[in-house]
Amino acid sequence: MSAIGTFCVSVNRQACLNSQMPGKCGTCAEVCPHGVYAFDSQSGQVHIQNYNTCVGCRICAEFCPTDAIRINPAESEYISRYPWTFGVIEEIHHKAQTGSYLLRGFGTQGPTPNFDMITVVPSQIASQPPRDKYREECDMELVIGEDTCEKPMRLKLPFVWPAMSFGALSKEAKMALAIGAAMTGIATNTGEGGMLPEEAYLSRGYEDDSFSFQRWQPGGYLVVQWSTGRWGVSADYVRGGDAVEVKIGQGAKPGMGGHLLGAKVGEEVARVRGIPVGSDALSPCRYYDVQTLDDMKHQVAMLRDVTDYQVPILFKLGPSRPYADVAACIEAGADAISIDGLVGGTGCSPDLVTQGVGIPTIACIPQAVQALKDYGVHRKVKLIALGGIRNGLDAFKALAMGADAVGFGSAAEVAMGCRVCYACHKGNCPYGITSHRPELRARLDPVETGQKLANFIHANAEEVKILTMLSGHNRIADLSTEDLRAMDFNTAALTGLKLAGYDRPLPFWDQWPQSSAGDGSGNGHGQVPNRPVTSEHHRG
Amino acid sequence: MKTINAKELNLRDVNTAIKQQINGHRVIVTDAEHIHGVAAGLKVGDILIQGDSGDYLGMLADGVTIEVTRNAGKYAADNMTRGQLLIQGNAGFGAAQYCYGGTVVIYGGAEDFTGTMNKGATIIVAGDIGDEAATYMLDGQLIVVGNAGFNLANYLIRGAVYIGGEWKSLGHNTHHVPMTNDDESQLRSLFERYGIEADPSRFKKIIAASKKPFYN
Missing domain, CATH: 3.30.70.20 (Alpha-Beta Plaits)
Structure with a gap:
């Protein structure tokens, strides 16, 4: 560490x-x-x-x-x-x-390429004039699955809580996230540890399971995660969400499944996950029931069928080859794709994987956007940027680079009171966020913390609104890379953004992309793997 | 009894037709080998697939009874939570993975990765089974009348594997224990119920060596 x-x-x-x-x-x-x-x-x-x-x-x-x-x-x-x-x-x-080896929680330490060396370009006389943040409207609503589902998800703001499981987080923290989502009209996510009964009604703004009194307006959405461990998953679970998220990987440990150490598997977690008390819950790194991309297409079709073609299907990636990974998700039939960059958080992971594996978020977004454009689905299939997004400024930069929404995972934990001690995996969180000990959980009041989370989202929304309007737009979807400049060579090289001063992308970005998607030729970006994993592979 | 010919239909059409006709009837589906996810997520009913089935047959099944007269494709009964799946022929790769409950009976043989991450289902294979069967099984049972391949019950956590034949190798965290009278009578009643001819007294039982396998 x-x-x-x-x-x-x-x-x-x-x-x-x-x-x-x-x-x-x-x-x-x-x-x-x-x-x-x-x-x-x-x-x-x-x-x-x-x-x-x-x-x-x-x-x-x-x-x-x-x-x-x-x-x-x-x-x-x-x-x-x-x-x-x-x-x-x-x-x-x-x-x-x-x-x-060392295990730890939270996320990456030390400097990695991030949004800090990107600056926002305001409107002046040579572009369309800025808009008045105080007296004009700004459209921040985001609809996921508008053309493909009978019940699309209509987020009031372009933000989500990324997947954080019950197990990694305490019950109270999960409830606070659901309440925060309900207060702001955004989506919360079950994570891979099964669904808490409380999440189902709190996320929609209801105070109990009778769904009779909506206490929190406007009411949010619940995304249920379909992951490699399939903890607590049944047909009712899949039908219980407003969207299903297929987890391929996460930014903190792409290529590995979820880790929940036995220290945190108490009776309630064990019951929700269907595993013995005290045993490590280590999710498989891949789907045992998906060997090829065709299998994934069939599984997505099946998920649509089980949910009666009502709700969107999301994908979550810790992209390694962002162009090809996002292209594969598009081919598999995603309505939205979350890309979780290097700095993405975790409840527990080997230190070296959190620290040294993955592609920085700022380098994932341009490639993902290019894949979406090559398939003709940019802004239709939504792109959700995750991983190291801390405030409205980071969020705006991700949105202007081409994302449709951003997720605040680690930042949400900090908004709940976390002080970043990197010990989420030990189960002794003094703020009751990642602990299952009753005396520590008692320190976290779900309603009060839900309000803090809602405040945090509202503040970020205002920040994004300020930046959107000073750059001359009144819709999030109108933002573009023209609203940003890189302030150093590294950032310009990683993102393809125009370098401030030089005012154009670095010359080698003219060479990219070379080939269109899906033809499997050229620069290798378009290749989508379709190779089965066999038992020989399993044994090495 | 209603019959659905799936030859010209897609997944949505077939499952919609099944849902419409399943109330109180036995539904027969024919020519469904090209459809992946037939009868997914159904709670009630009785379905007979005549011929082969596609992949993901009865995935997320939650109470429905499904029978296939020939072979099933890959990942049959994937993530089943309740109900029954009977396969008269062979099962493809990865049958009965991630199941929380229910019963899967395969009268032929099964391929690799059968019963992976089983969390409570009873899986019976009357023929031979491939490699990596019952990998990371958390509960439930796998009963194999024939022989097993490599790495049987790899990283077993809870539940039991009963095997009538031989295995090529056992996986990590496995322990070979003698059959008890209860085990034999349980197997006998299952074999009688599903019409399988086998002698429970010659079976071997495999359980987890440690109940809390902590990995580093």
């Missing part, structure tokens, strides 16, 4: 309650997810046991009743010791002692 060894913990002993009255307070030792503090039960004193394991989440500082703790970044040491940083040394020691 690269965050290890980059923070210094200091405790003001004059302010510290424990120093004044040993045994009276041990809050920091109780809440720290990484064992920085230790409570000596004999003397009652708290001491710093291992300040080097601090990841800088500052949960201790927040919980400290006397504000006695300061966490100071030690970046200069990190830079001077690179590449043999304390984190690297600790990782090697861990492997040498245990023989096992």
Whole structure:
């Protein structure tokens, strides 16, 4: 973990309650997810046991009743010791002692190519004039499956909560996401861990399963995920959603199935997933019942049939070859495709996969958009960008690059109170978001947190609206790459955006794309695999 | 009794016709080998597929009884939660995967990856079964009268595999235990109910070696 060894913990002993009255307070030792503090039960004193394991989440500082703790970044040491940083040394020691690799939660650490080096181009005199954010309307509604389904999903705002399973998240956190979606008219997602009964009515804005009183307006939507582990999946489950999402992969660990460690598989999770209490729930990395793209087409047709041709079918990818992967989803019959880039979050994943596997979101979007355009379905088959989108500015940039909607996954957890301690997999989340311990879950009130999530969405919507209108548009769908410029070479090279100053794409982008989709020739982008996976493949 | 000839029909037409005619009737479907997902997600009824079936037969079935007079395609009874699927011939690749319940009886042989991630169904194969049968099985049972291929019951977690013949190799986390009287009587009653001629006393039972297989 690269965050290890980059923070210094200091405790003001004059302010510290424990120093004044040993045994009276041990809050920091109780809440720290990484064992920085230790409570000596004999003397009652708290001491710093291992300040080097601090990841800088500052949960201790927040919980400290006397504000006695300061966490100071030690970046200069990190830079001077690179590449043999304390984190690297600790990782090697861990492997040498245990023989096992590191697991952790949340998402990628350290710098990766992201939206920061993209700037928004405002309207001035040479383009269509800007619009007035305060006195004019902006159309932000998004319809998924308009031409293909009898009940398309009409999102009030171009945002979704990405798939986060019950198991990875607590019941209260899932309920808060559903309430947040209902308050803002967006979609929440069951994730792959089965459907909580509460999600079905809360996401639509109803306060109980009688569906008699709609407490939260305008009411949201529930996407049910169809994944490789098929936890808690039945015909009723599939029919219980407003859309079905076929999970191919996720950004934090593309090529691997979901991980839920036994520590988090309590009775309720076990019941919803249909597995033994305390056993690791490791989803297969691929569909055992899909060997070829034709199989996937048949499975999508079957899902449409089971849902009586009412609801859209979504796909979720952690794209590796974004053009070809998105092309395959289009061929399989998707109504919307989520692309989850490198920075995408997770409840638990091997550290090296979260850190070192995948394509950055900003590099996925242009290729995905090109695939959609080559198939003639851009803005018809919707593109949902996920992975490292933190605010309205990131969201606007993704939308202008050609996405139709964005998802806030990690950001939603932070909006619920998370301070990013990377220990989601341990099941001890001090905010009750990723824990199943009753005393921790009690700290998360679903209605109050649902309101926070709704506030977060509304604030982001306003931010997107400001940027849309200052660049001269009144519809999200009218945004284009012309509204953006890359501010450095790397970003221009990865995205094909015009480089600020040079005001055109880098020259090699003229060479791409070379061939149209689906012909399986040329630059290799158009190839869609149709190879069966056999038992020999399974055994290696 | 109603008959649907599926030769000129697509998935939607066939399943719509089945749903319209299934109330209180036995529905017969003919010429359906090109249709993938026949009778998917149905809760009630009794369907006879005359001839071969396509892939994903009875996927997500939730109470319906389906019988195929010849062979079934790939992934028959995929993700079934209740009901019965009887296949008089052979089953294709990956039959009865991801099932939460119900009974699948294959009177012929079955191919690789049969019963993968079974979470509670009873799967009976009267002939031989291919490689990787009952991989990552979480509950339920797989009963094989004939022989099995490589990696039988790989990463078994819960449930049991009963096998009358031999296996080429057993998978990880498997443990070979003697049959009990209860096991034998259970198998005997299943064989009687489904008209399979086999002697339960010669069967072997495989269960999970560890009930909590934690992987690194």
